[in-house]
Amino acid sequence: MTIPEPTGVHAAWLPPQAFLAVGSRRVFAPGAGVIRDEVVHACARHGGRLADAGEEADLVLALTMAEPLPAAARAVLAGYAGAIGEQSYLLARHDGVTVVLADDPAGLLYGFFHVVRLGEPAFRGPRATEHHRPAVHRRMLDHWDNIDVHPVMGQVERGYSGGSIFWADGAPRDLDRVRAYGRLLAACGVNAVAVNNVNVHATEAHLLTDRLGEVAAIADGLRPYGIRVHLSVTFASPIVLGGLATADPLDADVRAWWRETTEQVYATIPDFGGYVVKADSEGQPGPFAYGRSHADGANLLADALAPFGGVVHWRAFVYNHRQDWRDRTTDRARAAFDHFAPLDGLFRDNAVLQVKYGPIDFQVREPVSPVIAAMPRTRLAVELQVTQEYTGQQRHVCYLAPMWSDVLGFRFWGDGRDVAALASDIVAVSNVGDDPYWTGHPLAQANLYAFGRLAWNPHLDPAAVLDEWIDLTFAPAGDELRRTLHAMMDGSWRTYERYTAPLGVGFMVRPGHHYGPDVDGYEYTPWGTYHFADRDGVGVDRTRATGTGFTGQYPPPWSQVYESLADCPDELLLFFHHVPYGHVLRNGSTLIQHIYDTHFAGAEEAAQTRLLWDKLAGSVEADLHARVKERLDEQVRCAGEWRDQINTYFLRKSGIPDAHGRRIH
Ligand code: GCV
Numbered sequence: 326m327t328i329p330e331p332t333g334v335h336a337a338w339l340p341p342q343a344f345l346a347v348g349s350r351r352v353f354a355p356g357a358g359v360i361r362d363e364v365v366h367a368c369a370r371h372g373g374r375l376a377d378a379g380e381e382a383d384l385v386l387a388l389t390m391a392e393p394l395p396a397a398a399r400a401v402l403a404g405y406a407g408a409i410g411e412q413s414y415l416l417a418r419h420d421g422v423t424v425v426l427a428d429d430p431a432g433l434l435y436g437f438f439h440v441v442r443l444g445e446p447a448f449r450g451p452r453a454t455e456h457h458r459p460a461v462h463r464r465m466l467d468h469w470d471n472i473d474v475h476p477v478m479g480q481v482e483r484g485y486s487g488g489s490i491f492w493a494d495g496a497p498r499d500l501d502r503v504r505a506y507g508r509l510l511a512a513c514g515v516n517a518v519a520v521n522n523v524n525v526h527a528t529e530a531h532l533l534t535d536r537l538g539e540v541a542a543i544a545d546g547l548r549p550y551g552i553r554v555h556l557s558v559t560f561a562s563p564i565v566l567g568g569l570a571t572a573d574p575l576d577a578d579v580r581a582w583w584r585e586t587t588e589q590v591y592a593t594i595p596d597f598g599g600y601v602v603k604a605d606s607e608g609q610p611g612p613f614a615y616g617r618s619h620a621d622g623a624n625l626l627a628d629a630l631a632p633f634g635g636v637v638h639w640r641a642f643v644y645n646h647r648q649d650w651r652d653r654t655t656d657r658a659r660a661a662f663d664h665f666a667p668l669d670g671l672f673r674d675n676a677v678l679q680v681k682y683g684p685i686d687f688q689v690r691e692p693v694s695p696v697i698a699a700m701p702r703t704r705l706a707v708e709l710q711v712t713q714e715y716t717g718q719q720r721h722v723c724y725l726a727p728m729w730s731d732v733l734g735f736r737f738w739g740d741g742r743d744v745a746a747l748a749s750d751i752v753a754v755s756n757v758g759d760d761p762y763w764t765g766h767p768l769a770q771a772n773l774y775a776f777g778r779l780a781w782n783p784h785l786d787p788a789a790v791l792d793e794w795i796d797l798t799f800a801p802a803g804d805e806l807r808r809t810l811h812a813m814m815d816g817s818w819r820t821y822e823r824y825t826a827p828l829g830v831g832f833m834v835r836p837g838h839h840y841g842p843d844v845d846g847y848e849y850t851p852w853g854t855y856h857f858a859d860r861d862g863v864g865v866d867r868t869r870a871t872g873t874g875f876t877g878q879y880p881p882p883w884s885q886v887y888e889s890l891a892d893c894p895d896e897l898l899l900f901f902h903h904v905p906y907g908h909v910l911r912n913g914s915t916l917i918q919h920i921y922d923t924h925f926a927g928a929e930e931a932a933q934t935r936l937l938w939d940k941l942a943g944s945v946e947a948d949l950h951a952r953v954k955e956r957l958d959e960q961v962r963c964a965g966e967w968r969d970q971i972n973t974y975f976l977r978k979s980g981i982p983d984a985h986g987r988r989i990h
Contacts, residue, residue: 327362327366328362328363328366328508329501329502329504329505329507329508330505331501331502331505333761334502334505334761334763335761335762335763335767335770335949337509337762337763337770337774337798338509338512338513338770338774338794338797338798339441339508339509339512339797340797340798340800341367341370342800342801343441343444343796343797343798343800344363344366344367344370344371344441345371345444345445345800346440346441346443346444346445346447346448347364347367347371347373347384347437347440347441347447348364348366348367348368348369348370348371348372348373349368349371349372349373350368350373350382350383350384350448351373351374351375351376351380351381351382351383351384352364352368352373352374352375352376352382352383352384352385352386353375353376353377353378353380353382353384353385353386353387353395354375354385354386354387355378355387355391356387356388356391358430358549359430359434359508359511359549359550360386360430360433360434360437361375363437364386378393378395382395382422383421383422383423383448384422384423384424384425384440384447384448385397385398385422385423385424385425385426386425386433386436386437386440387425387426387433388426388427388428388429388430388433389402389409389426389427389428390428395422396420397419397420397422397424398419398422398424398426400419400420401415401417401419401424401426401454402415402426404454405454405456407456408428409426409427409428409432409456409458410428410432410458411428411429411431411432411462412429412431412432412435412458412459412462412516412551413427413428413432413435413456413457413458413459414426414427414432414433414435414436414439414456414457415427415436415454415455415456415457416436416439416440416452416454416455416457417452417453417454417455418450418451418452423440423447423448423452425437425439425440430551431516431551434511434550434551435457435459435511435514435551435781436457438511438512438513439457441512441797442512442793442796442797444796444800459514459780459781459782460745460751460780460781460782460783460784461745461748461749461750461751461780462749462750463516463517463636463706463749463750463751463752464514464515464516464517464750464751464777464780464781465515465516465517465518465519465555465638465706465750465751465752465753466510466515466517466518466519466711466752466753466754466755466757466776467518467519467523467557467601467708467752467753467754467755468481468489468491468518468519468520468521468522468754468755468757469481469482469483469484469521469522469523469524469712469754469755470482470484470489470490470491470492470520470521470522471489471492471521471522471526471528471529472489472492472495472521472528472529472532472536473495473526473528473529474488475526477837478524480492481522481758482522482524483712483714483754483839484712484756484758485712485713485718485719485720485756485758485764485765485766486719486756486757486758486759486760486762486763486764486765486769487758487759487760487765488758488759489758489759490502490503490506490757490758490759491503491520491521491539491543492539493759495528497539497542497543498759500542500543500545500546502759503543503546503547504546504547504549504550506547506757506763507546507547507549507550507552508550509763509773510547510550510552510777511550511551511552512777512797513773513774513775513776513777513778513781514777514778514780514781515552515776515777515780516551516552516553517552517553517554517555517598517750518543518547518552518553518554518555518755519554519555519556519557519598519601519638520532520540520543520554520555520556520557521556521557522557523557523601523602523603523609523640524603524607524608524609525557525558525559525603525609527565529557530558530559530562530565530566531566532556533556533558533562533566533586533590534566534586534589537589537590537593537594538593540554540556540594540597541593541594544594544596544597548596553596553597553598554594554597554598555597555598555599555600555601555638556590556597556599556600556601557600557601557602557603558600558601558602558626559609559610560572560602560604560609560610560611560612560622561610562582562583562586563578563579563582563583566586567582567586569582571615572610572614572615573612573615573617574612574615574617574621574622574624574625575615575617575621579625580625580628580629583625583626583628583629584628584629586629587629587630587633587635591633591635595633597633597635598635598636599630599635599636599637599638599675600626600630600635600637600638601637601638601640601679602622602623602626602637602638602639602640603640603642604619604622604639604640604643605619605643606640606642606643606644606646607642607646608646611643618668618671619639619643619664619665619668620668620671620672620676622639623637623639623672623673623676623678624671624672624673624676626639626676627672627673627674627675627676628673630675631673631675634675635675636675636676636677637675637676637677638677638679638706638750638752639672639676639677639678639679640678640679640708641661641664641665641678641679641680641681641694641696642661642681642686643660643661643664643665644657644660644661644853645657645660645853646851646852646853647851648851648852648853649851650848650849650850650851650855653873654873655853656853656865656867656872656873656874656875657684657685657852657853657854658684658685658865658867658873658875658900659684659873659874659875659878660684661680661681661684661694661696662684662694662695662696662699662878665678665696665699665700666696666699666700666878668703669699669700669701669702669703670702670703672703672704674704675704676703676704677704677705677706677749677750678696678700678703678704678705678706679705679706679708679750679752680694680696680697680705680706680707680708681694681708681710682694682707682708682709682729682732682744684696684875685831685854686715686854687709687710687714687715687716688715688826688829688831688832689715689716689728689818689821689822689825689826689831690822690828690829690831690896690897690900691829691831691897691900692829692879692883692887692897692900692901693732693735693737693744695878695879695880695883697737697744697747697748698737698738698747698879698880699878704749704750705747705748705749705750706748706749706750706751706752707732707733707744707745707748707750707751707752708752708753708754709725709729709732709751709752709753709754709776710753710754711725711753711754711755711756711772711773711776712754712755712756713725713756713769713772714754714839715834715839716818716821717821717960717963718839718840719756719764719765719766719769719956720765720766720840720956720959720960720963721766721817721821721931721956721959721960721963721964722766722768722813722814722817722934722956722957722960723772723817723818723820723821724768724771724772724775724787724791724814724815724817724818725772725775725776725818726771726772726775726776726779726787726790726791727787727815727818727819728818729775729776729779729783729787730779730783730785730786730787732744733745733748733751733779733783734783734784737879737880737883738880739882743783744783745783745784751779751780751783753776753780755773756769756772756773757773762949762952765956766952766953766956767949767952767953768810768813768814768953770794770798771791771794771798771814774790774793774794775787775790775791775794778790778793787815788811788815791810791811791814791815792807792811795807795810799945803944805941805944806941806944806945809937809938809940809941812934812937813934813937813938816930817934820927820930820931820934821927822896822927823923823924823926823927823930824923824924824927824928824930824931824964824967824968824971825842825927825967825971826856826971827863827899827919827920827923827924827971828864828895828896828897828898828899828900828916828919829896829897829898829899829900829901830856830863830864830865830899830900831854831856831900832846832847832854832856833846833847833856833971834846834847836850836852840963841963841966841967842966842967842970842971843970844856844858844970844971844974845974856899857903858974858975858978859978860978860979860980861905861906861979862903862904862905862906862908862916863899863903863904863906863916863975863978864898864899864900864901864902864903864904865899865900865901865902865903866901866902866903867887867900867901867902868887868888868901868902869884869888870888872902872903875901876888876901887901888901890902890904890908894911895910895911895912895919898910898916904916906975906979906981907981917975917979917981918983918984920971920972920975921972921975921976921983921984921985921987921989924967924968924971924972925968925972925987927964927967927968928961928964928965928967928968931957931960931961931964932961932964934957934960935954935957935958935960935961938950938953938954938957939954969989969990972989972990973989973990976989
């Protein structure tokens with residue numbers, strides 16, 4: 326197999342230069358497959374070569390079962406007591422040889438890319454044996470791709486990088502791009518991909534049956550990279566595809582239909598991963614129509630998948646999107662917990678409840694969803710959003726790894742278990758499309774890379790992950806480039822937060838497309854995303870004492886911390902409390918002054934970011950520089966718009982002037 330390097334497509338974090346250290350060595354890589362191809366390719370470019378058995382090598386990449394293993398590898402293995410395990414590898418230096426050993430091809434592939442990432446230091450000095458293994462078994466990207474171009478959502482729902490890499494003009498695309506994607510994903514540790522939108526429209530429903538061949542082709546493209554393919558299906562499939570009169574999960578014909586259909590799927594794709602389901606949510610069909618629970622619904626599919634080792638990812642994003650804004654008792658934040666916590670223990674082992682990280686919807690700041698703490702007897706997937714629906718839509722620089730690191734490291738209790746430890750899978754919505762840079766904004770590639778790395782090891786430092794990405798993508802990256810990218814990106818999530826909706830209140834975006842400010846855009850709609858600003862204050866009272874009671878969904882201490890106006894962290898204040906403008910925050914500022922200050926500061930930071938990038942002209946590739954520059958111009962414009970709309974809105978509501986007398990309209 327050749328290395329997929331589609332023409333006209335940016336190499337992202339795998340440019341030829343990133344393989345210099347490996348490709349200039351003598352490499353012993355027995356066995357056929359992707360790793361051998363990579364080594365041959367890199368060596369042809371950089372002057373190294375494949376070593377034969379018995380020959381001296383600088384790098385050994387071998388499965389533990391390979392015969393014969395070179396002496397250095399045997400020594401490493403003999404010196405290591407434990408088992409290596411699935412998808413894992415040992416890395417060591419012995420007698421001047423760098424050794425990577427794994428029990429399975431996936432582990433070896435991850436080990437190979439680790440060496441690529443390390444570059445020259447992988448071949449220097451001694452290195453005691455390190456055992457690398459992923460924190461969670463499944464690290465998955467969900468594509469919200471449609472086959473057809475949806476009249477409102479386009480081809481990729483919430484996609485900001487062009488069309489789908491899987492389909493164009495209603496038909497499957499050439500697989501070279503898919504293979505290149507698989508290679509990039511393997512290099513950052515992702516091992517599962519759901520290929521289509523969770524809102525399953527008429528054409529896409531057929532991927533389960535008569536268009537299954539298209540899914541099989543994608544699976545063929547991704548398989549060499551250790552990636553299994555999953556499919557979003559509509560709960561109404563027995564009706565839509567099977568001609569049955571019902572999709573009732575307890576109906577015998579429905580159960581038989583799913584069983585037989587799933588058998589066909591596995592006959593076509595033996596390593597198929599499973600189904601993803603959005604049910605009873607934003608208009609998608611589900612078990613409620615038949616008076617059944619979501620456990621009944623999920624278990625129906627889990628039972629059909631179980632004989633083949635498949636899983637169903639059942640989304641917990643279930644809420645009333647037709648609520649009356651006048652009704653202050655309904656709180657969208659409560660919905661997932663209210664629906665799912667009572668079902669804990671009722672889901673099959675191969676049903677994974679997929680929970681968005683926050684209780685609302687991928688906002689720039691939300692508390693961690695209490696559902697994650699409430700279901701100890703259910704397998705959970707934590708869902709993140711790499712596509713920047715609410716964080717600048719890949720027109721703004723917004724490096725999300727610091728947010729994900731906070732979420733995955735959040736502890737509900739004092740016993741040391743964090744969110745990552747409670748999750749069996751870590752999932753995210755992909756930000757990739759057929760754009761030449763993959764992600765629209767070239768710097769948004771860092772989010773895709775960082776997602777994979779944090780799903781592999783949630784305790785990695787986001788700044789260190791950014792360094793890895795810089796070193797690979799811009800190899801060889803000079804100090805100035807590295808410093809500048811850190812200055813632009815490390816704090817970019819907080820910058821975005823500063824100039825958009827304040828202190829966890831969320832939304833305030835233009836309804837529909839969700840880009841740019843519109844403070845009251847959702848205020849009188851049925852969507853349940855309100856801020857309740859009036860002349861005296863702003864924020865949602867979610868306390869047990871006087872509000873919706875959402876704080877009671879958290880275990881102590883958080884149920885108390887969030888309940889208390891004094892103890893609630895400033896950055897989440899307006900998520901949990903309705904607060905007067907004169908309220909003094911922990912940082913000493915009044916709420917209204919904080920709103921003004923952060924919005925002036927955030928927009929200014931965006932302008933500074935653009936200046937930093939301007940200085941890099943000439944030191945990065947011209948097209949890439951121009952693409953980022955064009956995006957930064959838009960970010961600066963949009964940040965100014967946010968600053969002015971938010972500040973003006975709150976000045977007019979409150980009548981309280983800015984203490985520094987700055988211009989507010
Ligand atoms: C795929 C948000 C988005 C929708 C998306 C939904 C979901 O509401 O705006 O486009 O639908 O989340 O996660 O299912």
